[in-house]
Amino acid sequence: MARWHEVAEALRGAITAGIYQPGAKIPKEDELQEEFDTSRTTIRRAVAQLTAEGLLTPVRRGGTKVREQPERQSLALDTAVYRDELGYYFSKTVQHLRALQPPTVTQEPCPPDVLALLGLQAGDHVIIRDRVMGNSETGRVEQLATSYLPADLAAGTVLAQADTGPGGIYDRMENELGWGLLEWEGIITARPATAEEGDLLSLAPGVPVLCVTRSTIATAGAAEGRVVEVNVTRRDASRFEVRYPISRA
Amino acid sequence: MARWHEVAEALRGAITAGIYQPGAKIPKEDELQEEFDTSRTTIRRAVAQLTAEGLLTPVRRGGTKVREQPERQSLALDTAVYRDELGYYFSKTVQHLRALQPPTVTQEPCPPDVLALLGLQAGDHVIIRDRVMGNSETGRVEQLATSYLPADLAAGTVLAQADTGPGGIYDRMENELGWGLLEWEGIITARPATAEEGDLLSLAPGVPVLCVTRSTIATAGAAEGRVVEVNVTRRDASRFEVRYPISRA
DNA sequence: CAGTGGTCTAGACCACAAC
DNA sequence: TTGTGGTCTAGACCACTGA
Numbered sequence: 223m224a225r226w227h228e229v230a231e232a233l234r235g236a237i238t239a240g241i242y243q244p245g246a247k248i249p250k251e252d253e254l255q256e257e258f259d260t261s262r263t264t265i266r267r268a269v270a271q272l273t274a275e276g277l278l279t280p281v282r283r284g285g286t287k288v289r290e291q292p293e294r295q296s297l298a299l300d301t302a303v304y305r306d307e308l309g310y311y312f313s314k315t316v317q318h319l320r321a322l323q324p325p326t327v328t329q330e331p332c333p334p335d336v337l338a339l340l341g342l343q344a345g346d347h348v349i350i351r352d353r354v355m356g357n358s359e360t361g362r363v364e365q366l367a368t369s370y371l372p373a374d375l376a377a378g379t380v381l382a383q384a385d386t387g388p389g390g391i392y393d394r395m396e397n398e399l400g401w402g403l404l405e406w407e408g409i410i411t412a413r414p415a416t417a418e419e420g421d422l423l424s425l426a427p428g429v430p431v432l433c434v435t436r437s438t439i440a441t442a443g444a445a446e447g448r449v450v451e452v453n454v455t456r457r458d459a460s461r462f463e464v465r466y467p468i469s470r471a
Numbered sequence: 472m473a474r475w476h477e478v479a480e481a482l483r484g485a486i487t488a489g490i491y492q493p494g495a496k497i498p499k500e501d502e503l504q505e506e507f508d509t510s511r512t513t514i515r516r517a518v519a520q521l522t523a524e525g526l527l528t529p530v531r532r533g534g535t536k537v538r539e540q541p542e543r544q545s546l547a548l549d550t551a552v553y554r555d556e557l558g559y560y561f562s563k564t565v566q567h568l569r570a571l572q573p574p575t576v577t578q579e580p581c582p583p584d585v586l587a588l589l590g591l592q593a594g595d596h597v598i599i600r601d602r603v604m605g606n607s608e609t610g611r612v613e614q615l616a617t618s619y620l621p622a623d624l625a626a627g628t629v630l631a632q633a634d635t636g637p638g639g640i641y642d643r644m645e646n647e648l649g650w651g652l653l654e655w656e657g658i659i660t661a662r663p664a665t666a667e668e669g670d671l672l673s674l675a676p677g678v679p680v681l682c683v684t685r686s687t688i689a690t691a692g693a694a695e696g697r698v699v700e701v702n703v704t705r706r707d708a709s710r711f712e713v714r715y716p717i718s719r720a
Numbered sequence: 721c722a723g724t725g726g727t728c729t730a731g732a733c734c735a736c737a738a739c
Numbered sequence: 740t741t742g743t744g745g746t747c748t749a750g751a752c753c754a755c756t757g758a
Contacts, residue, residue, distance in 0.1 A: 224745080224747090231666075250724070261747060261748050262750095263746090263747065263749090264746080264748085266726090267747090269725095276662060276663045280724090280725060281724085281756085281757085282726080282755050283725070283756045284725090284756075291583075301550070301715060301716065301717055302718055303717055303720065304720050312717070403719075405717075408717055409545075409712050410659055410681075410712065411681070411712045411713075412679050412680075412708040413678075413679070414524050414525045414679065416524060417479070428677075429663065430661050430662070430679035432660070460662065463658050463660045464658065464660075465657070465658050465659075466548065466656075466659070468549060468551065468552055468656060470551070470552055470652075471551035471552065473727065473728090474727075475727075499743065501743095509728080510730070511730090512728065512729070513728065513729085516727085516728090530737085530743085530744080531736050531743065531745080532735090532736060532738055532743045533738060533744090535744080
């Protein structure tokens, strides 16, 4: 077994055994170096591993702390979609999330991971609507939301404009565009965060993002039967969870 | 910006731009060292970052490859529980998963992350039933399943034995123990994989685990109103997703 | 403002698996 | 067999930030 692996295991054991409590500092690198009689690089490799596992967070000038796991915030699973005079919404729980800035709208080749969902070919273009959402009072960023719309359907329409008017894009699709009563399907996934996501969401190193991907299907008009939108929301996986009820069938 | 950050960004750009295709090899470390005119350590730091993001997988003696994202396997969300003469099951989709070994049963202090779910105090003991599940034909490990039961309820009962008989623990709870018709609730989370999970599930470095946590609530008998079991299943987040329907309310 | 973690260098040897 | 990534050393300087 590699030396850094041994060091990591020793530290991990000390943490789970409670010798180092959450919020407490572990010895500084020089001290660990002496304790384990190895080079600083090896110590750093071990600490990096535990950091990636979410156990430690190094603080500049403040030592390396045992990470306090934040309480996870529950999201109700949006198995039903509601509608009132203002538009569609997917959760009965009041969302305090607001777009912190106007959405970014661009047109680009479709990223590979949404190609299949939209039923497109490699190289096909999509309209990308990007929003950074959070608590408008504290300014804290809570989720990143991105919509992908096939360019052959959406380019040049109101769907490609930053302001889509009252009710948002779904109202436009059902009313002005005549795409019928929309249908939806959801997928929950998780993956490592990109560097950009880590920045925007203030993720601790190594923490993944929890993704909820919602596909919108048209039932009439020019887009009948097609997936006309894929919406991906990404959240800090250490701070959010998706909760759902189970009933007897 | 740190040098390794620049290198990482350059490589990331080349990958997303398709200059390095999935499955292809990026230049070996010496060549990158020359190309970017920096030390090997810096190159390795950059490659480590992209590996953690799931973009690269180094292969010994075979160079470093651009990771081919495996197609995700869909899991139906178990919003309903079914029952037949053999016992309970949570998914209509036939599961080919079998326990690859008999379950491990131990008694330990309750881990902090399930304390609140079980309504226990720090230091309280739980019975832990651990199973490694996978495809019994290929031997491939697909998921890790762990059940936590409060020791004050389960110790000394059939629930603490490796073989719980036909129908499993839920039948024992409802029938022999008289805990009434059980109820359930589910939670979906994601977190970085531990070293052990990475080994068992053959996870690529940096890939998180997708967790489905199911709590069982008793409605009668000595355990009435209590959470009598917490079941946590962990899967490779790059290979699984949870899919669910959305209907109009 | 000084001590901590962050970055970087130059070099060496090792172990594993693809060739 | 041997070239690749994996590990490790000893040392240096930097930059941020919390004491």
